[in-house]
Amino acid sequence: MKAAVIQFPGSNCDQDALWSMRNDVGIGAEYVWHEETSLDGFGAVFVPGGFSYGDYLRCGSMASESPIMQAVKGFANAGGPVIGVCNGFQILCEAGLLPGALLLNQEQKFVCQDVHLEAVNRTSMWTEGVDRVIRIPVAHGEGRYICDADALAELEGNDQVAFRYVGGNNPNGSVDDIAGVVNLSGNVLEALSVVHSS
Amino acid sequence: MGLTDQEYDLILKLLGREPTMTELGMISVMWSEHCGYKYSRPILSYFSEYKKAMEGDGHENAGMINIGNNIGVVMKVESHNHPSAVEPHQGAATGVGGIIRDIFTMGARPIACLNSLRFGPIRDGEADEEVVSFSKHIFEGVVDGISRYGNCVGVPTIAGEVAFHRRYAGNPLVNAMCVGMVDLDEVASAGADGPGNPVIYLGSATGKDGIHGATFASDALNEDSESQRPNVQIGDPFAEKIVIEATLEALKTGAVQSIQDMGAAGLTCSTTEMAGKGNVGMDVDLDKVPMREDDMTAYELMLSESQERMLAIAHKGREQEIIDIFHKWGTQAEVIGYLNDTGMVTISRHGKVEADFPAKLLTDECPTYVVEPVEPQNCIDARTFSLDTVEQTDPQDSLFKLLSCPTLASKRWVYQQYDQQVQTQTTLLPGQGDAAVLAPRGTRKGVALKIDGSGLWTMQDPYAGGCLAVIEAARNVACTGAKPVGVTDGLNFGDPRDPGVYFQFERAVRGIADAAEALGAPVISGNVSFYNQSELGEVLPTPLIGMMGLLEDANKRIGMALPENACKIGLVKLPVEAGSQLGLGASTYLTEVHKREEGAPIRPNLRAEKDLCHWLADSVNDELLLCAHDVSEGGTVFALAEMCIAGDSGCEVDLSGALSELGSRIDAVAFGEIPGHVVVGFESDSEQALRDKLPNGLTLTVIGDSAPDSGQVKATFNGQTLVDSQTSDLKDAYESAIPGCMD
Numbered sequence: 024m025k026a027a028v029i030q031f032p033g034s035n036c037d038q039d040a041l042w043s044m045r046n047d048v049g050i051g052a053e054y055v056w057h058e059e060t061s062l063d064g065f066g067a068v069f070v071p072g073g074f075s076y077g078d079y080l081r082c083g084s085m086a087s088e089s090p091i092m093q094a095v096k097g098f099a100n101a102g103g104p105v106i107g108v109c110n111g112f113q114i115l116c117e118a119g120l121l122p123g124a125l126l127l128n129q130e131q132k133f134v135c136q137d138v139h140l141e142a143v144n145r146t147s148m149w150t151e152g153v154d155r156v157i158r159i160p161v162a163h164g165e166g167r168y169i170c171d172a173d174a175l176a177e178l179e180g181n182d183q184v185a186f187r188y189v190g191g192n193n194p195n196g197s198v199d200d201i202a203g204v205v206n207l208s209g210n211v212l213e214a215l216s217v218v219h220s221s
Numbered sequence: 222m223g224l225t226d227q228e229y230d231l232i233l234k235l236l237g238r239e240p241t242m243t244e245l246g247m248i249s250v251m252w253s254e255h256c257g258y259k260y261s262r263p264i265l266s267y268f269s270e271y272k273k274a275m276e277g278d279g280h281e282n283a284g285m286i287n288i289g290n291n292i293g294v295v296m297k298v299e300s301h302n303h304p305s306a307v308e309p310h311q312g313a314a315t316g317v318g319g320i321i322r323d324i325f326t327m328g329a330r331p332i333a334c335l336n337s338l339r340f341g342p343i344r345d346g347e348a349d350e351e352v353v354s355f356s357k358h359i360f361e362g363v364v365d366g367i368s369r370y371g372n373c374v375g376v377p378t379i380a381g382e383v384a385f386h387r388r389y390a391g392n393p394l395v396n397a398m399c400v401g402m403v404d405l406d407e408v409a410s411a412g413a414d415g416p417g418n419p420v421i422y423l424g425s426a427t428g429k430d431g432i433h434g435a436t437f438a439s440d441a442l443n444e445d446s447e448s449q450r451p452n453v454q455i456g457d458p459f460a461e462k463i464v465i466e467a468t469l470e471a472l473k474t475g476a477v478q479s480i481q482d483m484g485a486a487g488l489t490c491s492t493t494e495m496a497g498k499g500n501v502g503m504d505v506d507l508d509k510v511p512m513r514e515d516d517m518t519a520y521e522l523m524l525s526e527s528q529e530r531m532l533a534i535a536h537k538g539r540e541q542e543i544i545d546i547f548h549k550w551g552t553q554a555e556v557i558g559y560l561n562d563t564g565m566v567t568i569s570r571h572g573k574v575e576a577d578f579p580a581k582l583l584t585d586e587c588p589t590y591v592v593e594p595v596e597p598q599n600c601i602d603a604r605t606f607s608l609d610t611v612e613q614t615d616p617q618d619s620l621f622k623l624l625s626c627p628t629l630a631s632k633r634w635v636y637q638q639y640d641q642q643v644q645t646q647t648t649l650l651p652g653q654g655d656a657a658v659l660a661p662r663g664t665r666k667g668v669a670l671k672i673d674g675s676g677l678w679t680m681q682d683p684y685a686g687g688c689l690a691v692i693e694a695a696r697n698v699a700c701t702g703a704k705p706v707g708v709t710d711g712l713n714f715g716d717p718r719d720p721g722v723y724f725q726f727e728r729a730v731r732g733i734a735d736a737a738e739a740l741g742a743p744v745i746s747g748n749v750s751f752y753n754q755s756e757l758g759e760v761l762p763t764p765l766i767g768m769m770g771l772l773e774d775a776n777k778r779i780g781m782a783l784p785e786n787a788c789k790i791g792l793v794k795l796p797v798e799a800g801s802q803l804g805l806g807a808s809t810y811l812t813e814v815h816k817r818e819e820g821a822p823i824r825p826n827l828r829a830e831k832d833l834c835h836w837l838a839d840s841v842n843d844e845l846l847l848c849a850h851d852v853s854e855g856g857t858v859f860a861l862a863e864m865c866i867a868g869d870s871g872c873e874v875d876l877s878g879a880l881s882e883l884g885s886r887i888d889a890v891a892f893g894e895i896p897g898h899v900v901v902g903f904e905s906d907s908e909q910a911l912r913d914k915l916p917n918g919l920t921l922t923v924i925g926d927s928a929p930d931s932g933q934v935k936a937t938f939n940g941q942t943l944v945d946s947q948t949s950d951l952k953d954a955y956e957s958a959i960p961g962c963m964d
Contacts, residue, residue, distance in 0.1 A: 035375030038644070039645040043645070073643075074373040077462075133369075135637055135642065136637055
């Protein structure tokens with residue numbers, strides 16, 4: 024299988040993601056420039072972190088309008104595995120693949136620290152078999168996940184919360200301690216951070 | 222413009238005519254201290270590598286260390302003090318941007334940033350309310366600027382240091398350091414060559430910001446500094462990220478003959494230095510330069526310090542390859558001129574020649590000055606300081622005071638705002654060890670990095686301050702398991718025309734040079750910042766040392782935290798004369814607890830320090846040590862407390878045997894700052910192997926055990942209790958100090 028690592032101007036985690044997929048996960052991986060329009064030949068899509076377009080205007084908003092995002096949406100809707108991490112989370116939210124948005128951290132400051140996450144959903148293709156509690160680093164300035172009450176009830180009711188901060192160390196003020204969500208069919212994961220080997 | 226009458230006369234003589242306004246502006250920035258190093262060049266020749274470079278064909282932007290496998294590591298430190306005093310966020314941000322450009326312009330991918338910061342007091346009551354509130358404003362803005370720029374540009378900020386002192390209240394110090402990696406056969410040059418080759422302007426457009434920034438940096442701050450806010454450049458980390466990626470991609474094509482960033486003095490510096498280095502001429506048409514405002518004059522264009530710009534020379538006929546890459550990344554690339562063989566830099570605007578002079582006039586003819594140094598009285602007094610007038614205080618009470626003083630307290634509030642892990646190569650993070658460690662992909666080796674220095678030590682004994690900055694930074698990387706291999710320095714001083722300041726500068730540089738030589742870790746790059754003074758006085762003389770160490774195996778690195786399981790704790794010492802001041806002269810204990818800035822630090826034993834560093838690195842490589850932490854500001858008990866806090870552990874130690882020579886004073890045992898002492902943790906069956914390899918003169922004394930279950934820090938000396946306290950209480954004091962000031 025070959026994974027696409029989408030590259031926007033300002034992506035920062037594209038290079039380590041590519042390296043990690045090739046060397047830790049042991050799958051093929053190639054960059055796909057944001058101006059491309061096709062994902063033919065790829066079996067998975069990774070939308071990396073960073074500061075696409077400098078996060079000007081609003082995190083992820085300009086990247087979500089890039090030509091490649093039409094292809095990413097089509098790929099996701101057809102059931103293809105898609106993962107967005109950090110800035111990728113923001114881009115996929117902006118692209119409307121999942122409900123909600125990410126705001127400036129409650130403390131108004133960038134935060135880089137280790138957190139403990141509970142893997143809540145145990146059945147999606149991304150979270151199946153992950154340890155119940157994992158310790159991972161997060162690093163973001165705008166990571167406060169919010170959505171309206173209806174959407175939240177739906178996410179919870181459908182077991183779409185992928186990860187939750189535990190131990191009282193929600194670093195950004197996300198609603199309901201949410202650190203990651205999956206779509207209804209479980210093929211799209213958005214998270215603020217993931218273990219690189221997962 | 223900062224030129225003296227004599228310098229103007231020299232220009233008339235060299236040029237044989239009156240300079241144009243544009244020429245005069247260009248000469249004045251190139252002959253500013255910031256670019257021309259007028260007062261520092263003669264002294265910097267103490268550094269052997271610098272001397273070699275000056276005698277050779279010019280030195281490149283940053284020095285390099287060969288770490289094997291065809292990999293070079295480059296690093297450099299640079300100050301952005303004056304801009305940060307006027308506009309802390311942008312001043313610090315553009316400092317980071319500038320030093321990152323110095324690294325990738327060599328073809329190296331930036332892999333880490335560090336910073337060393339000095340501010341005025343942030344604690345209530347330590348100075349006038351206005352001063353404290355201003356210092357907090359500068360501190361918060363600088364950290365925010367570094368955070369915003371470094372995080373966005375995708376380079377982890379992995380280590381640093383922050384200290385507070387009233388002498389920095391009017392003139393903070395912001396020194397940023399960047400480290401990069403490059404394939405040795407792909408190092409880019411900054412020397413222009415090949416008449417007929419096109420000159421390409423790359424990156425962001427030029428605006429009217431930062432005009433005369435280098436001259437601004439070469440003068441003292443005063444009331445008018447506020448009006449110089451327009452001299453501060455504005456940074457755009459996204460533009461920088463684009464320029465990094467486009468530059469590295471363009472360099473891979475082989476179409477680039479040479480390249481240099483546009484930093485201080487912008488187009489002036491890049492055009493004249495590239496031409497000067499390559500012994501060629503350059504004909505530039507400014508009408509072709511991308512501009513933010515099209516009414517810019519030649520003077521403004523040549524002196525603007527707009528950020529995120531590069532100048533490259535293309536091999537003739539291959540310029541389009543470079544231009545296409547920059548366009549793909551969404552930024553600008555324009556041919557603005559051509560090289561020729563005249564040696565002259567010729568600048569035109571609207572068809573009129575605005576400057577036309579030999580490149581070397583700007584790069585090589587800047588006069589240098591030597592001042593007759595005079596030792597300041599405080600240095601003389603420091604040598605005869607007696608502890609007799611210093612009353613002994615309760616050591617536990619003093620320990621809490623030290624833990625909660627902002628200079629020694631936890632810097633979590635700062636480093637949590639920095640992305641320490643982007644690029645996923647950081648294997649020892651801030652707060653975990655004496656230095657940060659990177660495990661770069663493509664090699665098994667580890668790169669340990671640290672930046673360190675003490676203004677107080679340097680003020681009281683400039684030579685010792687220079688030595689100690691190097692030695693401490695070396696010991697810090699050694700405590701992670703690395704052998705020190707290279708130094709970059711940031712020299713921050715007052716007005717060099719003052720004989721006392723010149724004395725501090727000359728002695729400190731001598732100290733750095735001697736220590737670097739003794740360690741076998743050459744000074745490969747650096748920066749000098751003079752005129753650090755304001756109405757509130759001049760800063761403490763502050764030489765800062767960026768140190769790089771190399772581990773054979775990055776996976777073996779150790780931190781300072783006592784491990785989860787119980788272990789032995791030992792004190793490693795090298796022979797050093799504690800004198801009559803017992804390590805309390807110019808110590809943080811004396812400053813913080815007794816409010817006295819007197820006495821002198823102990824001068825280190827340079828020869829034995831190298832042995833100590835190598836023994837530490839070898840012991841880590843042999844997997845004999847579990848943790849290590851050097852005794853520095855705050856002394857032995859402070860070091861023990863930090864190891865317990867970092868590991869959420871405890872300890873039970875008796876210092877009677879290890880520190881008997883300090884026995885006349887219990888505060889010296891607890892808080893004396895003795896260079897060449899390191900606290901180590903190990904399993905008891907490693908003890909013999911550790912001893913077997915100890916070089917002559919070094920000693921290892923077992924002082925006790927860790928106590929992970931009790932979580933209690935207990936230290937005694939000859940039956941007297943130095944400390945007996947819960948680690949959690951110590952940790953509260955340590956962690957809450959800075960947030961308590963800033964909330």
